[in-house]
Amino acid sequence: MSDLADSEAPLAVTDRPLTQDGPAVRLYLVDGSSFIFRAYHALPPLTRKSDGLPIGAVSGFCNMLFKLLRDMNSDAPTHLAVIFDHSEETFRNKLYDQYKAHRPPPPEDLIPQFAVVREATRAFGVSCIELPGYEADDLIAAYSCKVRDAGGEVVIVSSDKDLMQLVGPNVSMLDTMKNLRIGREQVIEKFGVGPERVVDVQALCGDSVDNVPGAPGIGVKTASALINEYGDLDTLLARAGEIKQDKRRQTLIDFADQIRLSRALVQLDCDTPLPEPIDDLAVREPDKAVLGAFLETYELRSLARRIGEAGASSSGAIPSTPRPAPAEVPESAIDVSGYVCVRDATTLESWVARCYEAGTIAFDTETDALGSATAGLCGVSLAISPGEACYIPVGHCEKEGLQLEEAADLVQIPLDQVIAILKPMLEDPTVLKVAQNAKYDIAVLSRYGIDVAPIEDTMLISYVLEAGMHGHGMDELSALWLGHQPIPFKQVAGSGKGQVSFKHVELGKATEYAAEDADVTLRLYNRLRPRLAREGLLTVYETLERPLPPVLAAMENAGVKVDPIFLRNLSNEFSMRMADFEAKAQALVGHPFNLGSPKQIGDVLFGEMALTGGKKTATGQWATDSDVLESLAAQGHELPRVLLDWRQLSKLKGTYTDNLVAAISPDTGRVHTSYALASTTTGRLSSTDPNLQNIPIRTEEGRKIRKAFIADAGNVLISADYSQIELRLLAHVGDIEQLKRAFREGLDIHAMTASEMFNTPIEGMPSEIRRRAKAINFGIVYGISAFGLANQLSIPQDEAGAYIKTYFERFPGIRAYMDQMRAQVREHAYVTTIFGRKINIPDIRAKAVGHRQFAERAAINAPLQGAAADIIRRAMIRMPEALKRAGLKARMLLQVHDELIFEAPAEEAEATCRLVSKVMEAAPEPAVSLSVPLVVEARAASNWDEAH
DNA sequence: GCCGTCACG
């Protein structure tokens, strides 16, 4: 059959010279059936206005076709076809009558759309290809092989794993729904083997959806391990007797025939006849009349408008080579003297042209201050290949306000022009931009009207690979991986009082510093990026990390409104009351002392007054923390209470009232925090400058601070928080039946725990009993110890020990979970979350027992805290788009670990509460299906205190 | 620049 295709349909490729810019044929093969289903499920059930004909899948399909034809510049197809399944019966059913036997019929409202989709395809001037007796996958395989062998390039538009066996040089897949490229490394991440061995792995693990039997009890992990060990399936089956594990060996021997059959079922047939010659698939302009009539018939008005607009403007195609895969570069010494300072437009344009050629570049922005939400741009650096980098200054000036034109050595391209030249490249989908801590650059450049995309972030790549092992700042990564110490910022800008803003740094030094940052970033990328797929962490990076910088940049830039007058009044009130406490304390002692000095307090309490019951800190000083002072106060002493009261106010004033006012940006009148994405071991964010994740709430006095966080006029603040998320995750991960049931039934979880432990009915339970159970539940999540629980509850240690014992008797699954985490961390020195995030805990190998025990407790806590962090990250990533789709104007402002804070128009408060709750509760899906419900409580009010 | 303390989840 293949002869026929070869002889009758000679490939155009051979006739056409290969251009410098890439292969002459770039064939896009759209997996029609799979796309229809995804469009159907992803989109709301749209219908034709006039008669209610279901049209959602058709609309999604047309949008994608349009996008393929118009959006992509250098990657645009020269040839394009949509491939459909033709009939249910194929040659595979002759091999195995149960093949795809359990497929449910398509949804009723989808059935009429199948024919319309074919009509749509033709209306766009694109070929529809199908062949009786063959699946679309086989046709895709045949076209792919032909074009690839003739030197062309193929992009398969599908995310179907069955097609991954086709990936290889010049054949990639494109998941348009997720906007992901699937190349060799993504295949390796999915199957644990390269594309050439995918069928072997699939043959072993089978596929329940297609009803491919495989070998019982063997999943992807085991299958890929076996294939990697033996090389290929035939060798494995031939040498199955050598397998050590009894059960596995027997399975492979007993089911050898079934495994071979499975391989035949999943193996795609490259010799499938081609119904249309490749030449006929060339992309052609759609006939405007035909397309217009189609869009009119199905009332696809918004698409018709977009097509009209696109037709009016120029295509803007920019020639470039396809993006090269990042490769390991030979390490070479970093030489800062070769960097270029770009100071005229022509040179800048040539650098931009080289960026297009390179396909992957690194960049960095330099600013005149630290806060990305307000800092001004000083310049941008670009690195095109290791050692080849430049700096484009835009805002450098003499310190005393000298005009640029007056100083010859400060001549720079005007800001507007730099932006005009850089913007198209920085926004071009065919140029991948790598940054170190991309959130910063995104935030700065977005204020200059540039939306940088696509972006990768070396800091986040490092974080995914090695969280918990070390920091992820550039200097540290450079020292670690490149053996190179980048020029310290201090060396170019000075330090302490003599430090100057970067805009006052002389251009030569600025170029060395800035271009080196881009150069180092590119080298780090080349070094670290390939590890993601190899180590199975690409999905974690792509789903939990890479999408977040733009989301956080928008939150930081939005900021939150804070009432300065309210805070100043509060500050004055606190000052006056502190003065009273101070006078009282000094009267009690009989002489002045500094209430802010723990050392002096220790001397007073345990020296002069000779109180008993003190403890020492790690450095041998008297401890005077609130636990100590509380217990002294309980003994009946007066001074400790005064000190505690003074301290509370001192803390609130020093850390909150005064500094929050100081943090209000003069430009925006709001407070802009900065979120660190890679500072915690567990995947949580942290907030700095100022920290808005530790605003007081637990005491009456503290809550007053929260009242200062307010919504802009006409708006409300909405606080939405996950209820008991870590305990719910414990119930799921530890598979604790009683806990799961309690959460499903919406019971009071602490009361339920108390009831189970102490055999007390929930009705009329004394609050002290519930309080103790609550402390235990929290303690469990932290890796409980009798000492810690005793401390927390102020009860004797043996009593606390007895509680813990009872708890484990009532919930044996929890002990099992804890033991499992301990074993895992001892073996691997890391644990993982249910989303695959890896949390390293190197201290488990420490010499000191104390450190090791610490590590064990961290290992118990990390999968829970980490999974909660993963979940809220997923919610945050989806939130902006979800709000937009719902037509809501709300902006996400803050994140506090299990809480999101929004600012929304007052009249949209209810709708926003409903939507954000929905997005947050569904956040684990579809990656993880929790066996307990997630519950989110959302409230709107004029200030944060009342919204929470 | 470290330490003790304390704000949050």
Added chain:
DNA sequence: GACGTACGTGACGGCG
């Protein structure tokens, strides 16, 4: 038997 003791953060003032 000793050891240090609930997980994860960031910011402040004191002190050397």
